[in-house]
Amino acid sequence: MKTFIAIGYVWPEPNSSAAGSRMMQILLLMQKSGFRVVFASPAEDSAHAIDLESIGIEKHSIRLNCSSFDQWVRAQSPDVVMFDRFMMEEQFGWRVEKHVPDALRLLDMEDVHCLRDARHRAVKAGRNLSADDWHTDMAFREVASILRCDLTLVISEFEMIWLQDHFPIHASKLLYTPFMVNSADAEGLSRRFSDSDFEVRGGFVSIGNFRHAPNWDAVLQLREIWPDIRRRLPDAELNIYGAYPPKKAMQLDKPELGFRVRGWASDAYQVIAEAKVMLAPLRFGAGLKGKLLDAMLVGTPAVTSSLGAEGMYGGCDQAAVVADDRDAFIDAAERLYSSRSEWESRSAAGYKLAIERFNDADHGPNITATIDRLCVGLERHRGQDFVGGMLRHHSLKSTQYMSQWIEAKNK
Incomplete structure (x- = not known):
């Protein structure tokens, strides 16, 4: 059986937020398509989180800046690893690449954080957005995360276009994945x-x-x-x-x-x-x-x-x-x-x-077919992605070295 691992920023709370509902839609879609589904998170447990194990989804707590994750993810031997927001990709992406290099790496944005942040700053300042609003630390981090991953799930058609208009992101790196209604x-x-x-x-x-x-x-x-x-x-x-x-x-x-x-x-x-x-x-x-x-x-x-x-x-x-x-x-x-x-x-x-x-009968098969296609042709897909390969090059792996430094310091 194929294995799908989601590394969550928080434990899913579908009754608390739309992000929690959408996460569950993706997990259940992968389960329905034949994957063994595992959800892992470094977050503290929540009384409002859904009981994943009751619906057949395995649950595992992981630690930030700790090599225990390396042994665990190798043992899982995943076919697909999905990062819930770019912060989780920064923390665990290099470890996944190093220890299970043949796993397809997905980024689930939930929304474009740098766009939300820029709009928030503009509202607080009482001004309109400008091109300078995209040249921020958050934008650099989020776009770098998109480029390092094999595929990014984008929730909005508007954001599919916006990302390509403002950053050097090829359409082949993005997949429209909205809410799905049964x-x-x-x-x-x-x-x-x-x-x-x-x-x-x-x-x-x-x-x-x-x-x-x-x-x-x-x-x-x-x-x-x-x-x-x-x-x-x-x-x-x-x-x-x-x-x-x-x-x-x-x-x-x-x-x-x-x-x-x-x-x-x-x-x-x-x-x-x-x-x-x-x-x-x-x-x-x-x-x-x-x-x-x-x-x-x-x-x-x-x-x-x-x-x-x-x-x-x-x-x-x-x-x-x-x-x-x-x-x-x-x-x-x-x-x-x-x-x-x-x-x-x-x-x-x-x-x-x-x-x-938002019919799941339309979107669900497109998502699973795209993932299956990339899993089969992953080497070719990565070979055509020069910018992603460049960002994963050792000279640019600042997140890896920072994490390893913190782990060494904690010992």
Whole structure:
């Protein structure tokens, strides 16, 4: 049996973040395609992590800057090793290359971290992005990681193009790997919430892991615009959910204003389906927005920014209302909340688009076929990749030497 190892930045928490959900989609896809799947991480265990072993995925704790990993990965004899974000590739990529050189090395970006970081810095500085924003330490590290790996999984079509436009990355190094929706699961959600129509639903909803900076910023944006929405819709409530709510977030809860900070949601689909409209005024970030996909699947129309819509809707202007201007966002929220005809039209369009655009029956076979093809022709693939080979050359292996120095120092 072939072996697939994922080296995770954290243990997967599909109920806490979209990144956790997507990681599980990839792991289950590889398991379904016949791989023995192993998930390893140097992170501390989490009470909110999924029980991997209960679904047949092996779990192993590994240590940073420790040669114990070398013996372990050799014993596993993997066919494919996937690094969860470039930080894990920096830590373990050279060890994988040295001790299991014939394993295909994948990088799962989750999103483009240097793009998210640049946008965050621009928002804080109150300016537009410029070319200088890409010449950062994070960009150098992340792009170097892409070039060292055999293949990188990119979650967004926008980011597929953006990476090639801004950096010397060939298309053969990238594979579009978005969220994947199972048709049967989607149909189950549709049946579950079939009675949740326009008249039954009430209020607005926002959801997102509070530890993720774009989500926290969105909460602060909602705090500013909610009084204007509330004046137009005096009986409406906004319910804000998310994993790991800090004290400063819970202190924003104002029942008298209909601004409710609820914290953890035991069932994200349920709380989204109970709401009439989702609000997602995201000002920075990257990747795809799991909250917006969840909203489409349960028929909850959304108002979001152009950044929130990036890579989500594929040009379909009926699935959500996109508004960047404050007044336009407020107008859209009121209109979508009040207009049954527009609500029903966007609700139906969103569900249809989610099934068509993110269907696992389309994306799953493409991912596994690409991995199989590269595994068979790995030597040729690497032979055509001069830049990747150059970056893996011993004179540029700073991450390896730093790790070995730390390991020696710790002894």
